Amino acid sequence: SAVISQKPSRDICQRGTSLTIQCQVDSQVTMMFWYRQQPGQSLTLIATANQGSEATYESGFVIDKFPISRPNLTFSTLTVSNMSPEDSSIYLCSVEQGADRPKNIQYFGAGTRLSVL
Amino acid sequence: GQNIDQPTEMTATEGAIVQINCTYQTSGFNGLFWYQQHAGEAPTFLSYNVLDGLEEKGRFSSFLSRSKGYSYLLLKELQMKDSASYLCAVSAYSTLTFGKGTMLLVSP
Numbered sequence: 176s177a178v179i180s181q182k183p184s185r186d187i188c189q190r191g192t193s194l195t196i197q198c199q200v201d202s203q204v205t206m207m208f209w210y211r212q213q214p215g216q217s218l219t220l221i222a223t224a225n226q227g228s229e230a231t232y233e234s235g236f237v238i239d240k241f242p243i244s245r246p247n248l249t250f251s252t253l254t255v256s257n258m259s260p261e262d263s264s265i266y267l268c269s270v271e272q273g274a275d276r277p278k279n280i281q282y283f284g285a286g287t288r289l290s291v292l
Numbered sequence: 293g294q295n296i297d298q299p300t301e302m303t304a305t306e307g308a309i310v311q312i313n314c315t316y317q318t319s320g321f322n323g324l325f326w327y328q329q330h331a332g333e334a335p336t337f338l339s340y341n342v343l344d345g346l347e348e349k350g351r352f353s354s355f356l357s358r359s360k361g362y363s364y365l366l367l368k369e370l371q372m373k374d375s376a377s378y379l380c381a382v383s384a385y386s387t388l389t390f391g392k393g394t395m396l397l398v399s400p
Contacts, residue, residue, distance in 0.1 A: 176337075206386070217379060217390040218335070233387075267334065279322060279383050283334035 177202050177270050181284035188258055188291050195254045196287045198268035203248035205271070208281065209241070212265040221266075224251050258291045265289070294318045296391035298380050303397045304370055312365045312378050312394045320384030326354050326365045327379040329393065335379055339365065370398050 178201040188194050198207065206225055210218040221241055222230040230243040244252045255262050265288050269281040295317045304310040316324070323342040327335035341347055341356035341363060353366040367374055377393040 179334075208387075217392040218381075218388075220387055220389070223387065279386065279388075280325070280337050280340065281388060282337065285334045 176282045177204060177272055179268060179270060179282060179284035181268060181287055183287055184285065185288035190259050190291055192258055193254055193256045194289060195252050196266055198251045198284055200249045200270050207245065207251045208269045209243065209253045210267045212267060260291045263289055263291045294389040296380055296382060296389060298391045298394045301395045303399065306370055306372060306398055306400055308370050309368050310370060310396065314363045314380030314391055316361050316382050318382045318384050322383040324356055324363050325381040327381060329377045329379060372398050374398050
């Protein structure tokens with residue numbers, strides 16, 4: 176399975192600022208995903224990021240708040256913009272490896288723990 | 293819409309067998325996944341079912357009934373390290389929808 180590195184692993188930020196989270200994969204992958212996991216909750220998909228196209232956002236998430244870049248097949252960033260305490264959460268990236276299709280297994284990074292004061 | 297239900301918490305003793313149930317109502321279905329997540333760590337893939345029946349993988353087995361919208365994860369010979377959250381997730385249209393997870397506590 177792919178090895179996925181996320182940076183930073185955790186951060187404490189002031190409200191109104193922005194944080195960019197990086198996700199690096201050790202192999203080329205077509206589909207990358209960004210999730211949010213709020214305290215005591217399960218994972219909620221924010222968006223799907225495919226190389227060479229705009230990210231596809233799920234209901235309740237918008238590009239202005241969570242801009243995503245996908246410059247190549249091994250890297251993506253998620254920015255949490257104009258943060259408020261409600262954005263405090265764990266943010267995870269995941270990848271789907273083509274070799275696993277049609278199972279569509281997703282492999283996850285360790286996550287970024289964000290606290291907004 | 294998607295709705296996935298699983299118990300919030302379960303407890304069991306070391307060496308025992310535990311079954312974690314998951315029911316779902318989803319629009320579209322490409323398969324059902326179980327993930328394990330230890331506190332502060334990433335979810336890790338455990339099992340996948342797309343056809344009805346039982347899939348066995350060592351101490352872990354997973355069952356699916358598509359007509360009933362029902363799955364379970366069976367853990368045998370429980371070990372302390374099995375204490376974790378177990379997430380049921382349904383795949384549809386290339387995305388995964390996760391349940392809220394079942395926190396399993398294994399005691400000596």
